[in-house]
Amino acid sequence: MPTWAPGLVGRARRGSQPADAATRRAALSPGAEGRSAGDDALRDAPGRQLQIDFGERLVEIGGVKIKAFVFVATLGHSRLLHVRAFRAEKQEHWFAGLESAFAIFGGVPEEVLMDNPRALVVRHDAVSRLVQFNDRLIAFAKHWGFRPRACAPYRARTKGKTENGVGYVKKNAIAGHSFASWEAFEAHLVEWEREVANVRIHGTTGEAPIVRFARDEAHRLKPLCGQPSFGSLRELTRVVGHDCAVEIDTNGYSVPWRLIGERVAVTVAAGEVRIRHGMHQVAIHKQSDGRRLRIIDTAPISMVLLVAIARSAGLRSRRRS
Known part of the structure; x- marks a missing residue:
């Protein structure tokens, strides 16, 4: 369990505020072609899946509106959420966001579901469902021990948990706020994640994400075991x-x-x-x-x-x- 989890679990149980390869290699992704109750149950199994996405938002920092790229990662079962802000949306930022999520969650899920960002997916055939992942993503996934999965083209709704999470972050964490510096913006997101997003009663599960995570999911993630950063x-x-x-x-x-x-x-x-x-x-x-x-x-x-x-x-x- 992440170091911040015990205090949040206690507070959540007392009651939280309701709120809304050498060369490029091809890899077959089971994809997300169509959803059934059975599919959802499998993907929502504890420790099974992490969904990731980026969203863009203009943020007032130091009196100037700048574009922030917000990385959001959501565990499928508990809906535990992790947010990072970056100044761009390049491959290095996807990897940094994922490693940050693994560190916060204290482990790695079985698979990571993403849309089809150019930084990670070279090609995804809508008919054959053949996915060609970027070589470095394949190496990154091997390094951390998870399977990459890509949504069916033009059907990002299959990754709805994170897309909803991106919208939630934009509306609840960022809208109406201004910050003195980028560092202040980052600190605000950390506090919001800990004090609001993960202790609220989730509209779908009816539980606070941190409670559901601590009870069902934390022990199902693969331990980090001191694994160094992929970049190093x-x-x-x-x-x-x-x-x-x-x-x-x-x-x-x-x-x-x-x-x-x-x-x-x-x-x-x-x-x-x-x-x-x-x-x-x-x-x-x-x-x-x-x-x-x-x-x-x-x-x-x-x-x-x-x-x-x-x-x-x-x-x-x-x-x-």
Whole structure:
């Protein structure tokens, strides 16, 4: 459960105020072609689906009207809502909004349903329902462990929870407000989300989203387990040099001697360099901020020395004989 949830749950129970791949890869999405009661029940199962969307709104900030792009994420079962404001609607903002939602909710749902934004969906055939997601979205989904789904073209009503959420944010959180700065606007959205949106009695469920989330959904989300941000993660391939090291950003990171000449996979994330050979992790180093340094794990070097000593001893033995 997110860190802010316990207090909200208590307040909600006491009574809340009612208110209104290498190359582009194709992936088949089951889509949202037509809705039945069974479909809705499945999508509304706890932890099953998160719906996301962006909306635009002119906001008065510092006496000037500027266009704000508001990201809204809504969990299908509890209707728990998360809002972020951005100055644009690019792919990086979709990813930042999703990661922010995962952090607030304390976990990741099974799938994320979206409309067909150009930043995320390359092509969606209305007849065959074949969806070609952007490569980076596929990588992002794999990184966080969810399935991306796209609404059927021209039928965004299948994503109604979030579309209603966008309208609710515009009317309830933004309309009639002005802010001294962008930071003040962001702080207002955080407070509104916590004190209004998620503790109100929801018109469809008849419960406060935070109560429904805490009871039914929080434990159904996949835990984050310290997963680093997708933006900070790099996946690399390197060949181990004769010096028992791989080079990353001009620095050499040691690898077991037996892998000299072998190709290894390198993950750089959260201040660590993790090196894998096949399915096995063979080295972990702290990432260095320096340049042209040698970051050494003494174990592999010791093995090299042992082999060198053994070979030297063998040569001396043969010479004596």
